[in-house]
Amino acid sequence: MIAASMAVLQLACPVPLARAVRTRSISVNTVVSAYSPRHSSNLSTLTTPSPSRASHAADSRVLLGLSEADLQQLALDFGQQKYRGKQLHHLIYQRKVKDIQDFSHLPQAFRNELQNAGWRVGRSPVYQSVTAADGTVKLLIKLEDNRLIETVGIPVPDDKGSMRLTACVSSQVGCPLRCSFCATGKGGFSRNLCPHEIVEQVLAIEEVFKHRVTNVVFMGMGEPMLNLKSVLEAHRCLNKDVQIGQRMITISTVGVPNTIKKLATHKLQSTLAVSLHAPNQKLRETIVPSAKSYPLEAIMKDCRDYFRETSRRVSFEYALLAGVNDAVELAKELAELLHEWGGGYHVNLIPFNPIEGSEYQRPYKKAVMAFAAALESRKITVSVRQTRGLDANAACGQLRNKFQKSPLLSESENVPSQSDIAVAC
Numbered sequence: 001m002i003a004a005s006m007a008v009l010q011l012a013c014p015v016p017l018a019r020a021v022r023t024r025s026i027s028v029n030t031v032v033s034a035y036s037p038r039h040s041s042n043l044s045t046l047t048t049p050s051p052s053r054a055s056h057a058a059d060s061r062v063l064l065g066l067s068e069a070d071l072q073q074l075a076l077d078f079g080q081q082k083y084r085g086k087q088l089h090h091l092i093y094q095r096k097v098k099d100i101q102d103f104s105h106l107p108q109a110f111r112n113e114l115q116n117a118g119w120r121v122g123r124s125p126v127y128q129s130v131t132a133a134d135g136t137v138k139l140l141i142k143l144e145d146n147r148l149i150e151t152v153g154i155p156v157p158d159d160k161g162s163m164r165l166t167a168c169v170s171s172q173v174g175c176p177l178r179c180s181f182c183a184t185g186k187g188g189f190s191r192n193l194c195p196h197e198i199v200e201q202v203l204a205i206e207e208v209f210k211h212r213v214t215n216v217v218f219m220g221m222g223e224p225m226l227n228l229k230s231v232l233e234a235h236r237c238l239n240k241d242v243q244i245g246q247r248m249i250t251i252s253t254v255g256v257p258n259t260i261k262k263l264a265t266h267k268l269q270s271t272l273a274v275s276l277h278a279p280n281q282k283l284r285e286t287i288v289p290s291a292k293s294y295p296l297e298a299i300m301k302d303c304r305d306y307f308r309e310t311s312r313r314v315s316f317e318y319a320l321l322a323g324v325n326d327a328v329e330l331a332k333e334l335a336e337l338l339h340e341w342g343g344g345y346h347v348n349l350i351p352f353n354p355i356e357g358s359e360y361q362r363p364y365k366k367a368v369m370a371f372a373a374a375l376e377s378r379k380i381t382v383s384v385r386q387t388r389g390l391d392a393n394a395a396c397g398q399l400r401n402k403f404q405k406s407p408l409l410s411e412s413e414n415v416p417s418q419s420d421i422a423v424a425c
C-alpha cells in the first residue's frame, strides 16, 4: 500500500517476514482461490483429488472468505441441506470458530467430510503480540507457508463512552515499492495475500480486543493496488460477512497506474487514501521511487475522476519528514495543486514515525502546526494524525524487521521459486 505508506507510518502496520516456504503447487493454489461452490457441484472432485494434488488440496480449501451463498452451495455439494451453509456462515463470521471440528452445530459426519476433503477454516496463529502504552496492539500472524505478516489494532475511545477499534491490515507479504521512509519497503517483497489472509487479520484483532472492529484501513504492509483482486474480495467479505460498513473501510495507495480508475468502476462507498508526500513530481520521486511511472498530474486527474464517479472525498496522506517536505512553502504549493484539481479532498498530515536506520527525522511540532495552518488558511481541510504505538514499533514494517533482519526468508528453510511468489491467490 502506498498511501498506506504513510498511514503505515503512523497508524501502524505491518510486515512480515518470511520464513520458510514450503514448496507449493501453483495449480493447486489456483484451484483454491478460484473455488466457488457454485461451480463445483461434483462432490467426487472434492473428495477424491488426484494423488499428486491430494496433499496440496488440504492447503487450499479455505472457508473464510466465502459468502453465505457460497457456503450454502458447499453444503449442497456435500449432500447436506442448504441451511447448513447458513450455519457455517454463522460459525465462521459470528462465532468466529477456528476449527472445523469445533463446529458443534453441524453433524460430526459433515465435519469429518469437510476435513477429509481438505477444507479448513483458514485462521492462522498469532506468532507475536506487542502492546504499546497507548493500547495499540501489533500482531505478527504466521501464515500457512510460515511467512509472517503484521497487523495492528488501534483503539480510540469515542465521545459516547464506547470505543472505535481500527484494524490496519496488510495486503502483501512485504512490498516491492520501496518508499524511502518505509520499513516494509526496506524488507523486500515476498507474495500477495489471499483474501482470507486479509480478512483473518481483522478477526485476529477482534479476538485480542474482545471487541468488534469498527474501521479497517488497508495501510499495513504492501501496496493494496498491486493486489487489487484480493483486496476487493476481502473488502466484500468484510462488508457483507463480517458486517463492517463500507464507509468504515479505507483503501490506500501510493499510486499504481490505472488502478485508481479501475477501483472507481466498483463505486465503493469506501475512502480512497492516496499517499502524496510532496506537492511536485521532482520532490515526490525522491520520496516515492515508484512515482516515476505515475506522474503527479495523472494521479490528480484519476483522483478527481474517482471523486466524480463515487462522490467520495479522496484523502491525501502527507508524511512530514523534517527538512525534506515540511516547509511552509511546500504547504502553499500543495494548496495550489489541490485547488487546481477541484474539491473533494482532505489532507492528512502524518508526522514521520522514526524507524531504525532511516535517514529521515521526525519534524518539530512547530513545523507541523505551521504546515497545517498554511493549508487551512488556503481553505484546504486538513487534520494532523496522532502517532500511535511509538513504543511498540508501530510504523509499517518495524515489528517484522525486529523479528527478521533478513527480509522475508529464514536461512534454514526452502526458498520459494518466482512462480510460487507469483501464484498467491
Ligand code: SF4
Residues within 6 Å of the ligand: 001, 002, 003, 004, 005, 006, 008, 175, 176, 177, 178, 179, 182, 183, 184, 185, 186, 220, 221, 222, 223, 254, 396
Ligand atoms: S514501500 Fe510499500 S508498504 Fe511501504 S509505504 Fe511504500 S507502498 Fe506502502
